[in-house]
Amino acid sequence: MQTKALLLTNINQLLTLRTTSAGPRRGAALSELGIVENAAVLCLGGRIASVGTTKAALRDSWLKKNRKKVAEIDCSGRVVLPGFVDSHTHPVFAHPRLVDFEKRIAGASYEEIAEAGGGIRSSIAGVRKTGKPALTQKVLAAFRDMAAHGTTTVEAKSGYGLDFASEIKSLETIRAAAKQWPGTLVPTFLGAHTVPPEFREHRQDYVDLMCNKMIPAVAKRKLARFADVFCDRGAFSAEESQRIFGAAREHGLEIRAHMGQLSETRLEKFLRFKPTSLDHMDYVNEADVAALAASNTVATFVPGANYFLGLTRYPEARKLIAAGVAVALATDYNPGSSPTLSMPMAMSLACTHMKLSPAEAIVAGTINGACALQLDERKGSIEPGKDADLAVFDVGDYREIPYWFGANHCVMTVMNGLPVSSNLRALN
Numbered sequence: 001m002q003t004k005a006l007l008l009t010n011i012n013q014l015l016t017l018r019t020t021s022a023g024p025r026r027g028a029a030l031s032e033l034g035i036v037e038n039a040a041v042l043c044l045g046g047r048i049a050s051v052g053t054t055k056a057a058l059r060d061s062w063l064k065k066n067r068k069k070v071a072e073i074d075c076s077g078r079v080v081l082p083g084f085v086d087s088h089t090h091p092v093f094a095h096p097r098l099v100d101f102e103k104r105i106a107g108a109s110y111e112e113i114a115e116a117g118g119g120i121r122s123s124i125a126g127v128r129k130t131g132k133p134a135l136t137q138k139v140l141a142a143f144r145d146m147a148a149h150g151t152t153t154v155e156a157k158s159g160y161g162l163d164f165a166s167e168i169k170s171l172e173t174i175r176a177a178a179k180q181w182p183g184t185l186v187p188t189f190l191g192a193h194t195v196p197p198e199f200r201e202h203r204q205d206y207v208d209l210m211c212n213k214m215i216p217a218v219a220k221r222k223l224a225r226f227a228d229v230f231c232d233r234g235a236f237s238a239e240e241s242q243r244i245f246g247a248a249r250e251h252g253l254e255i256r257a258h259m260g261q262l263s264e265t266r267l268e269k270f271l272r273f274k275p276t277s278l279d280h281m282d283y284v285n286e287a288d289v290a291a292l293a294a295s296n297t298v299a300t301f302v303p304g305a306n307y308f309l310g311l312t313r314y315p316e317a318r319k320l321i322a323a324g325v326a327v328a329l330a331t332d333y334n335p336g337s338s339p340t341l342s343m344p345m346a347m348s349l350a351c352t353h354m355k356l357s358p359a360e361a362i363v364a365g366t367i368n369g370a371c372a373l374q375l376d377e378r379k380g381s382i383e384p385g386k387d388a389d390l391a392v393f394d395v396g397d398y399r400e401i402p403y404w405f406g407a408n409h410c411v412m413t414v415m416n417g418l419p420v421s422s423n424l425r426a427l428n
């Protein structure tokens with residue numbers, strides 16, 4: 001979709017997140033927002049052309065000459081920040097898991113529900129039976145709802161088909177939805193989400209299937225950029241996960257993992273694969289923190305899952321930040337443990353339950369999320385040359401974004417230069 005020149009003016013607070021250093025923000029840098037007041041942003045050809053004050057923008061000679069060709073949006077009294085980068089989602093499913101929800105309310109744990117046939121396994125039949133067109137429309141609707149909350153870049157996983165045909169179908173669904181959405185999609189193969197029922201008694205055969213057939217086919221068809229593994233108690237062992245990582249690397253896929261959600265897994269053997277992100281991280285061995293901090297691997301927190309599962313334990317964010325670990329924030333949108341599309345809600349949970357400051361939560365949900373997807377050269381900050389991905393909030397101060405929990409104050413997103421209002425209507 002072709003985009004016209006776009007100028008946002010009179011921005012009360014523009015959060016540029018500009019920096020002179022590359023890579024994810026750590027420590028004190030997590031709080032640096034690069035705020036410009038009474039600001040303006042000019043977007044040309046889907047990219048940021050200039051950033052500064054409104055006064056300076058209106059003096060620009062190019063703009064004076066071409067102003068009639070530019071769509072102008074007055075952002076008086078509003079906050080503009082980089083579009084959120086939701087670096088961990090599971091959007092390809094057919095139905096919500098309402099029975100699991102009621103069982104958990106009655107006192108059943110996540111693992112008890114899974115053992116009884118609920119959890120991830122209960123979503124398998126729906127994905128296997130549903131056709132690609134219907135799944136595509138559901139995934140596209142989720143992407144549009146995410147954008148309505150300020151998200152412009154989404155990592156999207158397979159993982160509810162768990163056989164060859166259904167995992168391929170899931171990734172093709174993500175690709176088909178991405179073609180109809182102006183935001184940016186990063187597909188991830190998650191065949192290693194759990195062992196499907198038909199392989200429970202011979203799980204090694206399923207690992208063989210992934211390594212020898214699924215991963216090669218996904219890579220050959222360029223259906224995914226990443227491979228992910230749920231490495232935890234009740235899912236895949238450390239040894240199985242390392243074998244899957246090895247196969248993914250052999251076929252040119254980048255690595256990420258669900259790690260430390262339910263139990264502790266030592267990280268040393270995994271860090272040698274140079275994963276871009278290790279997600280959840282509720283349980284981390286003290287001896288692994290220094291090695292994680294010395295790496296470029298991002299620890300991605302998904303507090304929506306802790307909240308929805310009714311857990312009292314959350315990742316020890318302050319300890320990891322103090323040690324110099326790079327941290328990101330994502331929704332973990334999925335039908336079982338985190339059915340939220342809202343990055344502002346994830347930010348609010350990170351602030352109230354993990355004690356991130358509002359500034360740290362914004363950095364974690366933008367530039368550090370982009371680093372977790374290896375997109376930081378294009379996404380996550382508002383700087384000339386980067387993709388024109390912006391979120392406009394009808395609040396006067398950025399701290400209101402996580403403050404008003406459960407409410408959506410995003411009035412517009414700009415995705416690769418295309419402005420879309422929160423009612424999902426393209427503005428040009």
